[in-house]
Amino acid sequence: MNVDIGNALSAVAAPGISRAALERLDEQVADAHERIDAGMEAGEHGYAALNLPNRTDTDEIRVAVDRVTGPDTSAILTVGIGGSALGAATITDALNDADDPEAIYLDNVDPDWLSATLDRLDLETTVLNVVSRSGTTAETLANFLVVRETFEEAGVDWTERTIVTTGDDGPLRELAERHNLPSLAVPDGVPGRFSALSAVGLVAAAVCGHDLDALLRGAAAEAETLTGSLFECPAYAYGATTYALDARGARTNAMMPYAESLETYAEWFAQLWAESLGKDDLGQTPVRALGVTDQHSQLQLYRAGPRDKLVTFVTVQETAARPIPDTDVDDLAYLGDASLGDLLDAEFEATEASLAAAGRPNVRIEIDRVDEFELGGLLYGMEAACVLAGELYGVNTFEQPAVEWAKKATRGLLGGGEFAEAEAVAEKTELRVER
């Protein structure tokens, strides 16, 4: 990926960063890079994620996947939530076309939606992919139990079409061993939201026939750029700029890809950013947006609302040619000289310029096309940007302690033990206004 931070400069935008401040920040980047480099070298928790391009064994993934797939495979149903779903979904939603097996993600416990999803699947040709590091994630295990029962009730042997990705022990590991299921490891030292380039993110892509090695090569090419200077490394340029803008008031970061196929990528980014940096009362709030659609929804706010936002565009250099037919309506004749891709490009450039003209900071991330290599680079680049930002904020990028309270309360509410958190739920302060 390439990054253009020109529209984040104080010469253009407020909040913005001056070139002098960028030079000073680059010294902090050099220090942070030393820390990151040492963490990678030692395979430390979290930093280890940045080694995945050279560590993930794609042969092992393909061998496991080959045991449960065949030429008639129609769907890959992944049961997982958060980092166990979003990386994989980002990759298949970006790369799948109509001929590939459909990739579906059970990442919610809504009963109506689950039933509707299962009802429409041909279970005989569906591969089941269960992902949970601990093997005890409530949502994932509840969904898995329901899905397994559905297979059994349909007379379809789930043990012949299930692949498991989990930690070294726990209920899912035991299940895999008991039923001799193909299984893969959630890599040590890699938090879920940083695991897209491991088996966690790649099983579904493998089932759909995508080139895992090209994904890793794209990531490795990005890893090559990790140096001590934001001026030489697109990932660090992005991480440092967002940190500096947040400090100057851009508390919100709207991630706005100009490609429908990257809609899920924006969700993946939102998890990466929120869980990694949102702690100690710090952290920029990620907002998921989509070009051009959200020009007709969010642009008014981005351009004329509070000056507390950065908009990050992702733009794809090569798009398909799909000419817009001529029309005899005078007012629309200009469309007939263009393709849909031209219109998309013009809308992107116009929106970017409209924010700059209003002094609103924005950053452009460019990828050549939506393919394995470029996508691998984008995901790796954003992860490295996030790790850098975490160093600059001085937070513990790789933990997410604030979600534990609700997990305990949920378990207590369902009778899974005694938890003070569950008792606190009953003490809710009410001020009800009813129809």
Add this chain to the structure above:
Amino acid sequence: MNVDIGNALSAVAAPGISRAALERLDEQVADAHERIDAGMEAGEHGYAALNLPNRTDTDEIRVAVDRVTGPDTSAILTVGIGGSALGAATITDALNDADDPEAIYLDNVDPDWLSATLDRLDLETTVLNVVSRSGTTAETLANFLVVRETFEEAGVDWTERTIVTTGDDGPLRELAERHNLPSLAVPDGVPGRFSALSAVGLVAAAVCGHDLDALLRGAAAEAETLTGSLFECPAYAYGATTYALDARGARTNAMMPYAESLETYAEWFAQLWAESLGKDDLGQTPVRALGVTDQHSQLQLYRAGPRDKLVTFVTVQETAARPIPDTDVDDLAYLGDASLGDLLDAEFEATEASLAAAGRPNVRIEIDRVDEFELGGLLYGMEAACVLAGELYGVNTFEQPAVEWAKKATRGLLGGGEFAEAEAVAEKTELRVER
């Protein structure tokens, strides 16, 4: 809908609002209500939207829809963007089940995605629904021209299956007259983002067989509650609370329904809030979230990040029973006593309480179930809340002037005339960091 603002009180949360401040705010609400009531009475621009439950002619919509649908209708393809798509999409995504015609929205100009969408449709049984007030919206007209050509190339007569919703004049109105297409009016005085309860939002719902009258009845029941006090009107309680919290530092509003079928509703809300209130450097930034999924993505930030957020939950009182099968894994046995609906409910209550325990403000919106009546009430309630908030902010709720710059620049870039905005695009400040 019912609203519970107990967790937004300063006794619970910071930022929070004291009961005394709420009492004072209620005087402003009374004044604002007078203004709103007078606007509704006079049918003034924007305020007129709140009259739709008593104004929309559902017979007219059904008659128009009957001309293009039949028992074999498999899909309804809506070509529109922003307010011309999101209201309709909210309704069909909430209410459709597997037996209904598929509702698809072409609300982007991505050529790969458009081609993939058209390729998989059975055009012979697809109804086309083109929506644009002006009849000149670039994205909508470009997509329409491509779709029309695709029908023609497939030898399918588009004039027999196209319905148009547009203003009194313009290219789409002329098209409808020339080809004698069934056509409906975008109602006067109703901005797109407030038009869900008019033909703009209801054509697709009618094609999918939903009860338009129940949608309007639900909205009318909510309209009945519009009084001069936030303590008596759920919509005003919500609008006033969000305004007061924004003033106290909750600059972001995360809309988090606990129902997969309401995911699009959160997008609709985000447009309503952003375009209506995002002006004059004011306006709360809407964020789209989804329970329980985003507990594993955004909750860390909401609970431990900056104290600049309100989380708005939408919870559905009745959910389907789908028991979780028993398991012999001790650590998971507690799940076997519950249904997926129980788990969903427990996760919602736990998440709400976890934010309160951390002193983070949140509001609960309750609907009984996801059906026409309740959904109509929810949409109307949020619109009324938004209009009230606009009065309290003192902004022009019903305009969106900041999007014009990019529209002119786009047109200029494509050779549709001379625009200074298009020339500004070329002057971009660059600071590129390349791989």
